[in-house]
Every structure is written in C-alpha cells, then in structure tokens.
Amino acid sequence: MSEVEERKPQEPLHERFVQVLELLQRHRLIEESVARQGSDHQDRVDALVQQQHLAELQQTLAELHPADIAYILEALPLDDRLTVWQLVRVENDGEILLEVSDAVRETLIADMDEHEMIAAAKDLDADELADLAPELPRDVVQGLMESLDDQQREQVRSALSYKDDQVGAIMDFEMVxxxxxxxxxxxxxxxxxxxxxxxxxxxxxxxxxxxxxxxxxxxxxxxxxxxxxxxxxxxxxxxxxxxxxxxxxxxxxxxxxxxxxxxxxxxxxxxxxxxxxxxxxxxxxxxxxxxxxxxxxGLREEEDIFASVWKSLQNRWAWLAINLITAFVASRVIGLFEHSIEKLVALAALMPIVAGIGGNSGNQTITMIVRAMALDQLSTGNSSRLLRKELGVAFINGVIWGGVIGLVAWLLYDSWSLGLVMTAAMTLNLLLAALMGVLIPMTMVRLGRDPALGSSVLITAMTDSGGFFIFLGLATIFLL
Amino acid sequence: MSEVEERKPQEPLHERFVQVLELLQRHRLIEESVARQGSDHQDRVDALVQQQHLAELQQTLAELHPADIAYILEALPLDDRLTVWQLVRVENDGEILLEVSDAVRETLIADMDEHEMIAAAKDLDADELADLAPELPRDVVQGLMESLDDQQREQVRSALSYKDDQVGAIMDFEMVxxxxxxxxxxxxxxxxxxxxxxxxxxxxxxxxxxxxxxxxxxxxxxxxxxxxxxxxxxxxxxxxxxxxxxxxxxxxxxxxxxxxxxxxxxxxxxxxxxxxxxxxxxxxxxxxxxxxxxxxxGLREEEDIFASVWKSLQNRWAWLAINLITAFVASRVIGLFEHSIEKLVALAALMPIVAGIGGNSGNQTITMIVRAMALDQLSTGNSSRLLRKELGVAFINGVIWGGVIGLVAWLLYDSWSLGLVMTAAMTLNLLLAALMGVLIPMTMVRLGRDPALGSSVLITAMTDSGGFFIFLGLATIFLL
Incomplete structure (x- = not known):
C-alpha cells in the first residue's frame, strides 16, 4: 500500500491523461507509416524515435498513482490499453488489477503470461489475492498459494468461501x-x-x-x-x-x-x-x-465501453430477447382488435399515447418503491397506505392529463365520444400502472429477487399490453 | 457528535422499529376508540394506558442513535411520524434533522415552533447549521446567527455562499x-x-x-x-x-x-x-x-414515500407533461400514415414492436454512455470509435432480432414482403437508437446539462416517432 498523502495526484490527472494520449498517438502514427511504406530506409530513425516516445510514456506512467493508471487504462481502447499496460512497472500491476473494472481486468489478464501474473500477485494481501484469484488460471493460483505461509493461506481460503457480496469476502485481515x-x-x-x-x-x-x-x-x-x-x-x-x-x-x-x-x-x-x-x-x-x-x-453487467461488438451483444441479448417477447404480446393484443382499427383508423394513432404515458407513470412509481425497498422503509403495515396514495396520484393524473389529451382527440377527429374513451382509457391505464408499480417489486422481493432487476421492462410490458387492451376494448364497445 | 462506538446500534434496529410500530398502533387504537365512542366513562383509564404507551415509546427512542431515529421517521406515515417526533429528546433534534431526507425534513420542521427550532439548532457546528439554514424561517436563522461568535458566523456565511454541491458547502471546520x-x-x-x-x-x-x-x-x-x-x-x-x-x-x-x-x-x-x-x-x-x-x-426530486397526493403530483408533473408532448408527436407521425394503415391493418399491430425494441436498445446505449461520462472516460478521440461500436452492435441486433420478428410477421400475415419491411425497419430504428443514444448525452453535456436528466424520455421519444416513421414509410413505399 503506497501512501497517497505523499503526492498530489488528482489535479494534474486530466493533463497527464492528455499527455498519455498524445504520446500514444505519435507512437501509432510511426507504426502506421512503417506498416504502410514497408521499406526499411527509414527504419533506424523511426525505431529510435519510437523508443524515445515509449520511454517518455513509461516515465509519465511511473509518476502516476496506481488508481490513476487504472482510470487511464479503462478510458483507452484495447490496443492502446495494452501498449500502456506493457509499460507499467511490475510492482504496480497487482494494485492496478484490483482497481480496474471486471471487464477491463479480463482484457489485461489475457495479455499477461504466468510469470507476469505471479509477479503481479505476490505482494498482495490475502484478501486482495482472494479478489483476484477467481480470474487467474488455476496453475497460477496454485503457485501463489504455495508461496504463502499457513495463516495467509487460511485467510485466502476463508475469503474465497464466501460469496462476492458477503462481508466475509469483503473484509481484510490487516488489523492491529x-x-x-x-x-x-x-x-x-x-x-x-x-x-x-x-x-x-x-x-x-x-x-x-x-x-x-x-x-x-x-x-x-x-x-x-x-x-x-x-x-x-x-x-x-x-x-x-x-x-x-x-x-x-x-x-x-x-x-x-x-x-x-x-x-x-x-x-x-x-x-x-x-x-x-x-x-x-x-x-x-x-x-x-x-x-x-x-x-x-436491461444490461447484464458492467461493460467495458471499448468492448468488442461480440461481447456487447452477449451483454445485451438477454433483456432484448425478453423485450421482444413482451413487444410481441402487445402486438397480438392489437391484433385482437384489427377489425376495430380497420373501421376507425384514428385508434391506431391514439393508442401509443395511452400506452406511453402509462409506461412513464409506472416507471415513476416503481422507481420510488424500489428505492424505498432498498432503504428498507417498507413494512407490511405501510404498503396498503402506499398503494392507496399511488392510486390517488394515478387517478388525478388520469383525469387531468387524460382530459387534456381527450380534448385534443375530440378537436382533431371531431368526435366527443372518441375523446371520452381516450380519457377513460388513460385513467384506467394509469391506475393499472400504479397497481403494477407497487405489486411487481413486492412480488420480486417475495420471490427472493432483486426488485430493480428488469423492473422497467416488466412495468412497460404491463402498461403497453394493458393500455392497448383497455383503449381498443373501450373503443370497440362504445364507438363501433 | 456522539461516539457511535459506545453502542451496538445496528443489530436490534429492525426489532426496535417493529417495537415502535407496535406501540404506535396501540396508541392509535385507543385514540380511535375514544374518537368513536365520544363518551367519557372510560376516558381516565384510556388516558392512563395511553400515557404509559407514550412513555414506553419515549424510552425506546431515547436508547436509539439519532441516525436510527431518522431512519424510523422516514419509514413512518405522516401522523405516526409526528407522534414520534414529539417524543424525541430535544438535544437530538438537530442531528436527526440533518440525517433525514429533504422531503421528510420539511414535514418535521413544519411541526416545530420557533423555540423548538432554536433549541434544535443551537448545538450544531457551523457547517451543519449552514445545511439547515435555508429551510428554517428567516427570524430563526437571524436569532441563531446572533448567538454565534464572530468566527462561527463567518464560517456559516462562507458555507452559505457556495452552491449545495460545491466543496465549500460540504466542508466542515472541525480540524486540528x-x-x-x-x-x-x-x-x-x-x-x-x-x-x-x-x-x-x-x-x-x-x-x-x-x-x-x-x-x-x-x-x-x-x-x-x-x-x-x-x-x-x-x-x-x-x-x-x-x-x-x-x-x-x-x-x-x-x-x-x-x-x-x-x-x-x-x-x-x-x-x-x-x-x-x-x-x-x-x-x-x-x-x-x-x-x-x-x-x-422523470421524478424531479426525492419524494417522501408518504408524501401527500398533492406533493407527489407536483413532483411528477414536469416530466409527464413532456412525455405527453412526445407521445402526441409520435401519434401525429402515425396520423400521417392513416391511409396506409386503413389499407393494411397489420401495420398497426406490428408498429409498436419496432418502436419498443428501439426504445429498449437505445436505453441500453444511453445508460452505458451516461455512465462512462460520469466517470469522465469519454475524450474527443474516443467518441467516434464508440459510435462505430454501438452502430455495429445495433446493426447485428437489427439483422438477427429483426430477422426473427420479420419471419414471425411473414408466417402470421402470410406476406414475405411485409416480413422484409419489418426486418429493415427494425434494423434502421436500432441504428437510429444507437446514434441518438450516443448523441443525446453528448449534446446535453455540450449544453452544460446533466446527461442523465430525462435521458430515458428523450431516447424513447426518438425511437417511438422514428420507429413509426421508418416502418410506416417503408411499408407505404414498398407494400402499397
């Protein structure tokens, strides 16, 4: 552990970052020109300049705090990131690996050989080693464990026996x-x-x-x-x-x-x-x-912003697929009423308004509830009172904003009954949104799930399908 | 500042909370029965039991850390909250006011008279007083300022001269x-x-x-x-x-x-x-x-979960109104193509899928970018590379998922050309979502705004209107 107090690292960080970027760019330019020319008449000069740039870069990096290098590595595209990583002093490698995000750490470890990994990890504390171990090759971990004394080995084993988010995995052993x-x-x-x-x-x-x-x-x-x-x-x-x-x-x-x-x-x-x-x-x-x-x-995990397209796709597919299914369901709900839409095509233009406002309002409710749950503020005695409040808010919003949009629909399509159906559908869909906004996270918790997980996709699925059904259903009954 | 280390406050917190809730409930029951009966033959007994409950409650509260009382106050509906607030020892009032959320603090201060406010605030440090001052009545602040010595008064003035989120407003003056x-x-x-x-x-x-x-x-x-x-x-x-x-x-x-x-x-x-x-x-x-x-x-600020319906409406109206406008614009885009929908009503059922998937995908992109911006990881050199990656992800998603849904549309409506239009529209709308997902937060930052603010509403507006326009436009050109 280096003593941060000795340096004043944060002020020139942005400057340093720009400096690193410039040096990297010059480095790339020469590399590209060499690759383009393919000749060797300038090679000697280029190689010298090249080396000079890298030495300068190495010097800049040596003056930086490991946490700052981690920050710079995260902000660099993969090729530049690996160039910088090669230039970092070995004794800082371990601490930098601990600081970077999981996604970036993966790219750095993939670039190291076993020897480098052992050198990076050998000065770490037991709890830090345990953090890193799951991402290192088995042989390397084996080798590292053998180099520890009994007490440390026991500590690493203990830390590894807990789940990532348990206190036992987060605690360290450096106490007086x-x-x-x-x-x-x-x-x-x-x-x-x-x-x-x-x-x-x-x-x-x-x-x-x-x-x-x-x-x-x-x-x-x-x-x-x-x-x-x-x-x-x-x-x-x-x-x-x-x-x-x-x-x-x-x-x-x-x-x-x-x-x-x-x-x-x-x-x-x-x-x-x-x-x-x-x-x-x-x-x-x-x-x-x-x-x-x-x-x-609907992103599964933290994503390295310069991750490959393939990695990004993997990260995003799960929820996109779920969304595809919910969107398809909503589409089939509309399909039920195709006959009505054929007769009164204004319905097609108005129905997304009912669904959209419902989704927005439901997201507001669910965000509130998830937050209160995270702070443990919801007890059984509270929830019915809360539901009543949310339903009250939804009702007033429905009557007022639904009334406004109903008026607009009336003027636009010259039909007061269409306007009335619009207002009624908005109000009902907002009530549905409030009800689901309270019930979805509560059900998630009762099922032992994280209430935030996919909350937005789920509430939107409800308010889309529900909104289409309510609006088109009312229209079919009262207008056709 | 009390020394937390002396107590072991967190373990029994939930227990204590349940205990407080029980005492409150018993208190309410008697109150209600008195109100219902209106008679006075049981008054003496009730009043005694009542007092005993309150004394017990007061005792429980006196043993709690101010931060724990703040937590309990936040989790209580308004009437119970004020009952508890009256029973809290005056010397803790100031610290509790500092701990609770802004919305809850407002309800507590509204319940205090000037004398209580001064008693609560007089033991606070200068920086804490400055935190509280904007929410106290002018006379009270005046009175408090006069009771301070010159140095402290200067410190309060200094803290008040900075914006809430500046270091000058957050710092304290207790240094050795x-x-x-x-x-x-x-x-x-x-x-x-x-x-x-x-x-x-x-x-x-x-x-x-x-x-x-x-x-x-x-x-x-x-x-x-x-x-x-x-x-x-x-x-x-x-x-x-x-x-x-x-x-x-x-x-x-x-x-x-x-x-x-x-x-x-x-x-x-x-x-x-x-x-x-x-x-x-x-x-x-x-x-x-x-x-x-x-x-x-689209919530303006932190909301007390037991806020009145009226307060909640105020908090939520701003973004609901904006959403109403964007939904109306999307509706008018559909209105442009009413003629096409009349001819081919399947379009009405399929168009929400194009818009919905676009919105989900755009939200994924914008969440990533806003996060990278918050961590300061985006420099000018990076952004074009990032845009290219997001467009690549969008294109592949469009071709694959758009292909799937295109196939389903083909089978469902027995028209391969409709399926092709669906696939093409999905791909184009996902590309639009990626482009806007990168451009919206960048523009927000260039305008000096918080890139997260309303990002979800804005991207959804783009992908809704854009999705309807692309799908219905392509369908009108190629299918009719």
Missing part, C-alpha cells in the same frame, strides 16, 4: 490487536515498534488470549487520554460489529448511518476474524448503484 | 492544526490537552502563522515515528487538497480513488479553509446515484 490489561503508554510503544499501521486504522481491536473481541480502542481516545490509563478503562465495550455471512450492502448502510471508518468482523462465538473499512464500502455503494442502473436498462 | 517546527512529542501532548478530537480525524493539518497549509501529518505517522522527530520531517508535504469552488462529486471520486478519510480544503492562496471527510462523501455518492435514478424516471 491489543490486550485490555495494558496501559495506553504500552500501546503507544507497541505501535511505534510496528513501524507502519494499516490504512484506514481509526481503531485498535482489543482481544483476549483466545482471540475473542473485548472491545475497540478508537485512536482518538488513545490520543487524548492519559497514557497511564488502562486499555479496558478507555475502550468502547459494545462496538458495531459485523458477522462474515452478513450482506455487504447491509454493512455499507451501517457504515453510512453511523459514519464508520473501520469495524471488526466477528464470528458467532465472538472471535475476531477481520475488519471492514470505509474504502471498501464506498466501492460497494458505487458498484451497487451502477448495477442497479444497468439492471434497470 | 499544528505547526511544523515542533516535535511529535509536543503534538501528542497538545492533543491530550484537547480532550476530544473531531470525528474522522486521520490526519492533522500543518499550517504556518499566516494559516497557509504546509502539509499534513497522518495520525499513522504520528503514532509510529520517534516522538523526538520534528513535524516537518515526518509530514507529507504535497497532500491531496480541494478548493472550495470545486464540484463535490469530483471530490467524491478522488476520495474513492485514493481511499481518503479526510482532506484539507484550501483557497487559491494556499490558506487552509476547512476539511472534507469521507462520511460526507459517502452521503454524496448515495445521493447522486439516487437522483440519477429519479431523474432518469
């Missing part, structure tokens, strides 16, 4: 533990002997001989209390703790609510296992909000 | 500053005299006599280095700093990238103004991802 029956003076001297403290250390963990957590000693208290005090006099005895099989997002909410920087992870017996830190929680919150946005749009 | 020409031993003794350190203190700020920032002393280094070292030997001289007019989300990204816990805010001259802390950044990241989700669905 102390005993309760010593003075703060002794603790201070002990810390000095450690030479370095783990990042994000805002508290020390107080354990007994058996490794049971007795409390935590916030660094703040260590600093302001009399050095002659005993640890057990000053420590907090009932701190916020997490268990390794808890959900990571639950822990993130607790970090957010109680403004934590680090917290101990203990198993049921009370034995200290590891710790969670706020930087991991920040990453988790960011990832969650992103995957929610992607899920809602 | 030291001089560079003293030993660590002196620093340690100084800290002990302070009795308490601000939350999230992971570094001390080193300033000169003029208040210019010379560096930062991470607590980690203070603890592991020899107490006889001088501060300037150990401090980091070029730390990550922010300026007060920077964008808060930019700072949040830096916190995330460099795993910061706190960072100094300095003005251009180098003078130290305040500090940013990771807990504020976590809140910011969460808020941003929420407002992005809300914006995309």
């Amino acid at each position: 533990t102390i005993r309760e029956d010593v003075t703060l003076e002794v603790v201070l001297r002990y810390l000095r002997r450690l030479k370095e403290l783990p990042d994000q250390t805002d508290k020390l963990f107080v354990v007994d001989v058996a490794g049971l957590l007795k409390g935590v000693l916030p660094i703040k208290r260590l600093l302001v209390n009399d050095p002659d005090c005993m640890v057990h006099e000053v420590m907090a005895t009932d701190p916020v703790t997490f268990s390794p099989d808890e959900d990571g997002s639950y822990a993130a909410q607790a970090f957010e609510r109680y403004d934590l920087v680090s917290a101990p992870v203990v198993e049921k017996s009370g034995r200290l296992l590891g710790r969670l830190t706020v930087d991991e929680m920040v990453d988790l919150i960011r990832e969650e909000s992103e995957s929610e946005a992607l899920n809602r749009a | 500053t030291i001089r560079e020409d003293v030993t660590l031993e002196v620093v340690l003794r100084y800290l002990r005299r302070l009795k308490e350190l601000p939350d999230q203190t992971d570094k001390l700020f080193v300033v000169d006599v003029a208040g210019l920032l010379k560096g930062v002393l991470p607590i980690k280094r203070l603890l592991v280095n020899d107490p006889d070292c001088m501060v300037h030997e150990v401090m980091a001289t070029d730390p990550v700093t922010f300026s007060p007019d920077e964008d808060g989300s930019y700072a949040a990204q830096a916190f995330e990238r460099y795993d910061l816990v706190s960072a100094p805010v300095v003005e251009k001259s180098g003078r130290l103004l305040g500090r940013l802390t990771v807990d504020e950044m976590v809140d910011l990241i969460r808020e941003e991802s929420e407002s992005e989700a809300l914006n995309r669905a």
Whole structure:
C-alpha cells in the first residue's frame, strides 16, 4: 500500500491523461507509416524515435498513482490499453488489477503470461489475492498459494468461501490487536515498534488470549487520554460489529448511518476474524448503484465501453430477447382488435399515447418503491397506505392529463365520444400502472429477487399490453 | 457528535422499529376508540394506558442513535411520524434533522415552533447549521446567527455562499492544526490537552502563522515515528487538497480513488479553509446515484414515500407533461400514415414492436454512455470509435432480432414482403437508437446539462416517432 498523502495526484490527472494520449498517438502514427511504406530506409530513425516516445510514456506512467493508471487504462481502447499496460512497472500491476473494472481486468489478464501474473500477485494481501484469484488460471493460483505461509493461506481460503457480496469476502485481515490489561503508554510503544499501521486504522481491536473481541480502542481516545490509563478503562465495550455471512450492502448502510471508518468482523462465538473499512464500502455503494442502473436498462453487467461488438451483444441479448417477447404480446393484443382499427383508423394513432404515458407513470412509481425497498422503509403495515396514495396520484393524473389529451382527440377527429374513451382509457391505464408499480417489486422481493432487476421492462410490458387492451376494448364497445 | 462506538446500534434496529410500530398502533387504537365512542366513562383509564404507551415509546427512542431515529421517521406515515417526533429528546433534534431526507425534513420542521427550532439548532457546528439554514424561517436563522461568535458566523456565511454541491458547502471546520517546527512529542501532548478530537480525524493539518497549509501529518505517522522527530520531517508535504469552488462529486471520486478519510480544503492562496471527510462523501455518492435514478424516471426530486397526493403530483408533473408532448408527436407521425394503415391493418399491430425494441436498445446505449461520462472516460478521440461500436452492435441486433420478428410477421400475415419491411425497419430504428443514444448525452453535456436528466424520455421519444416513421414509410413505399 503506497501512501497517497505523499503526492498530489488528482489535479494534474486530466493533463497527464492528455499527455498519455498524445504520446500514444505519435507512437501509432510511426507504426502506421512503417506498416504502410514497408521499406526499411527509414527504419533506424523511426525505431529510435519510437523508443524515445515509449520511454517518455513509461516515465509519465511511473509518476502516476496506481488508481490513476487504472482510470487511464479503462478510458483507452484495447490496443492502446495494452501498449500502456506493457509499460507499467511490475510492482504496480497487482494494485492496478484490483482497481480496474471486471471487464477491463479480463482484457489485461489475457495479455499477461504466468510469470507476469505471479509477479503481479505476490505482494498482495490475502484478501486482495482472494479478489483476484477467481480470474487467474488455476496453475497460477496454485503457485501463489504455495508461496504463502499457513495463516495467509487460511485467510485466502476463508475469503474465497464466501460469496462476492458477503462481508466475509469483503473484509481484510490487516488489523492491529491489543490486550485490555495494558496501559495506553504500552500501546503507544507497541505501535511505534510496528513501524507502519494499516490504512484506514481509526481503531485498535482489543482481544483476549483466545482471540475473542473485548472491545475497540478508537485512536482518538488513545490520543487524548492519559497514557497511564488502562486499555479496558478507555475502550468502547459494545462496538458495531459485523458477522462474515452478513450482506455487504447491509454493512455499507451501517457504515453510512453511523459514519464508520473501520469495524471488526466477528464470528458467532465472538472471535475476531477481520475488519471492514470505509474504502471498501464506498466501492460497494458505487458498484451497487451502477448495477442497479444497468439492471434497470436491461444490461447484464458492467461493460467495458471499448468492448468488442461480440461481447456487447452477449451483454445485451438477454433483456432484448425478453423485450421482444413482451413487444410481441402487445402486438397480438392489437391484433385482437384489427377489425376495430380497420373501421376507425384514428385508434391506431391514439393508442401509443395511452400506452406511453402509462409506461412513464409506472416507471415513476416503481422507481420510488424500489428505492424505498432498498432503504428498507417498507413494512407490511405501510404498503396498503402506499398503494392507496399511488392510486390517488394515478387517478388525478388520469383525469387531468387524460382530459387534456381527450380534448385534443375530440378537436382533431371531431368526435366527443372518441375523446371520452381516450380519457377513460388513460385513467384506467394509469391506475393499472400504479397497481403494477407497487405489486411487481413486492412480488420480486417475495420471490427472493432483486426488485430493480428488469423492473422497467416488466412495468412497460404491463402498461403497453394493458393500455392497448383497455383503449381498443373501450373503443370497440362504445364507438363501433 | 456522539461516539457511535459506545453502542451496538445496528443489530436490534429492525426489532426496535417493529417495537415502535407496535406501540404506535396501540396508541392509535385507543385514540380511535375514544374518537368513536365520544363518551367519557372510560376516558381516565384510556388516558392512563395511553400515557404509559407514550412513555414506553419515549424510552425506546431515547436508547436509539439519532441516525436510527431518522431512519424510523422516514419509514413512518405522516401522523405516526409526528407522534414520534414529539417524543424525541430535544438535544437530538438537530442531528436527526440533518440525517433525514429533504422531503421528510420539511414535514418535521413544519411541526416545530420557533423555540423548538432554536433549541434544535443551537448545538450544531457551523457547517451543519449552514445545511439547515435555508429551510428554517428567516427570524430563526437571524436569532441563531446572533448567538454565534464572530468566527462561527463567518464560517456559516462562507458555507452559505457556495452552491449545495460545491466543496465549500460540504466542508466542515472541525480540524486540528499544528505547526511544523515542533516535535511529535509536543503534538501528542497538545492533543491530550484537547480532550476530544473531531470525528474522522486521520490526519492533522500543518499550517504556518499566516494559516497557509504546509502539509499534513497522518495520525499513522504520528503514532509510529520517534516522538523526538520534528513535524516537518515526518509530514507529507504535497497532500491531496480541494478548493472550495470545486464540484463535490469530483471530490467524491478522488476520495474513492485514493481511499481518503479526510482532506484539507484550501483557497487559491494556499490558506487552509476547512476539511472534507469521507462520511460526507459517502452521503454524496448515495445521493447522486439516487437522483440519477429519479431523474432518469422523470421524478424531479426525492419524494417522501408518504408524501401527500398533492406533493407527489407536483413532483411528477414536469416530466409527464413532456412525455405527453412526445407521445402526441409520435401519434401525429402515425396520423400521417392513416391511409396506409386503413389499407393494411397489420401495420398497426406490428408498429409498436419496432418502436419498443428501439426504445429498449437505445436505453441500453444511453445508460452505458451516461455512465462512462460520469466517470469522465469519454475524450474527443474516443467518441467516434464508440459510435462505430454501438452502430455495429445495433446493426447485428437489427439483422438477427429483426430477422426473427420479420419471419414471425411473414408466417402470421402470410406476406414475405411485409416480413422484409419489418426486418429493415427494425434494423434502421436500432441504428437510429444507437446514434441518438450516443448523441443525446453528448449534446446535453455540450449544453452544460446533466446527461442523465430525462435521458430515458428523450431516447424513447426518438425511437417511438422514428420507429413509426421508418416502418410506416417503408411499408407505404414498398407494400402499397
């Protein structure tokens, strides 16, 4: 772990990025001209200039923080990305791999040989190694595991035994533990002997001989209390703790609510296992909000924006296929009423309005509900009250906006009865949208699914088919 | 600021919430029965039981962390919320007001008199007061400002002079500053005299006599280095700093990238103004991802899920109105081809498929691009490459899925030419969706707007009107 405080990395980042891009472009230009000419009379000069550019690029990269290099790698197309990746210092490789997105990491690892992978991974902590392991070849992981000592190997195994989003997979093992029956003076001297403290250390963990957590000693208290005090006099005895099989997002909410920087992870017996830190929680919150946005749009996962067309297709097909089916169903609903449309073709022009407004309104409701669910704000007692409110909003919207569009339809097609049917259909479809907007996410949760998953596609399917059916049905009954 | 570490608040939170709900329900039942009977023969007994329930509720609330009370308040309908709010200890009022969402805060403040407001706000720090001030009545703010000392008043004014999302409005003023020409031993003794350190203190700020920032002393280094070292030997001289007019989300990204816990805010001259802390950044990241989700669905702002129907209508009308206009435009596009639909009514049934798949695919593209923009991954050199990739994906999707649906149309309506038109229209509309999915957010950014704002409504408007026009236009040319 490098000490970020030593540098001032963010200000010149954009500048540096532009600099990297320029150097890459010059590099490409020469490469292309060599490829075009095919001759060798200029080769020597070109090769020299080429080398000079690469050396300059390497120098620029060496001055950058690993997180910044990760950022630049993500923003580069594949060929440029690999050129830069080759120039990065080996000792930074591991940390960069941890920082980049999954999709980009895949492209980087595909470009490394076994030797490079081992060199990149060997300086990582146990929890970091566990993060990387599933994406490395089996032999490499085997080799890395053998190079670890028993305790570390146990830690990697432990981290790998939990699901990605469980606390046990997110926690790290870099904690400072102390005993309760010593003075703060002794603790201070002990810390000095450690030479370095783990990042994000805002508290020390107080354990007994058996490794049971007795409390935590916030660094703040260590600093302001009399050095002659005993640890057990000053420590907090009932701190916020997490268990390794808890959900990571639950822990993130607790970090957010109680403004934590680090917290101990203990198993049921009370034995200290590891710790969670706020930087991991920040990453988790960011990832969650992103995957929610992607899920809602029907993207399976994070996509490298320069992914190949083929990869992108795979990522997008699942929901497109579902959407194709729902669209087909809506089309067949219209098919039922082809006879009516033949008689009154205005219906074809007006029906998308009913479906479209219903979809928009339903999306508003479902977004609200999914959000309240994510924050755990919905209890059984609340939901009927909530449904009543949403239905009320839908009804008023239906009467008012449906009335407006009904008026327009009347003027446009010179038929007040068509206008009335339009208003009635809008109101009914908005009520359907509100009902489904509440029921769909609740059903998803009851089925043990993520309520955000495909919520937009599902609600739109309901309001499309429903809207067409309601409008064309009413029209068939009352107008024909 | 209470010390969270002293309690173990999160585990029993759900339990406590259920407990609060039960007590509230019992309270309501008695209230209702009194209201129903109208008689007074049971009044004395009821009143006693009533009081007992409220006392029990108050006791439960007193044991909860302010952040937990805020959570419970947000999850309660308005009447229950105000009952609970009345029972909360006054000294927690300020902190709870800071924790709840804007919409809920409004309902709580509306229930307080001036005296209560002043009592709630008077123990807050300057930056917290500035957060609350815009929502308090002018007289109350005036009164509070007069009770502050000069320095604090200046801090509140400074915080109020920045926009909500600027660093200057987010920073706090609780920093520990030291001089560079003293030993660590002196620093340690100084800290002990302070009795308490601000939350999230992971570094001390080193300033000169003029208040210019010379560096930062991470607590980690203070603890592991020899107490006889001088501060300037150990401090980091070029730390990550922010300026007060920077964008808060930019700072949040830096916190995330460099795993910061706190960072100094300095003005251009180098003078130290305040500090940013990771807990504020976590809140910011969460808020941003929420407002992005809300914006995309066409909700103006965060909505209290138990808001009145009237409030909800106001929140949702802006985008519903825009959607009504775009739906009307799409309807008029269909109107242009009423003659064609009259001749071949199958067109009416098939056209929503073309529009719907286009909308879904366009939403996938725009979600990707908006995300890449939020991470600052799009440079001018990249965008044409990206457009080419999206067009490639769209073309393949169009040919394959358009082919499938074209085949179905052929079988269903027994017309291979109709099937061909369907496939061609699908492909063209997917290409339009890809083009607009890239161009809309880029144009938004060029106009200085948030690229996520209404992106879903805009792309759907394009793919609806465009899809109807392409499909019905091709059909009119080739089939009739």
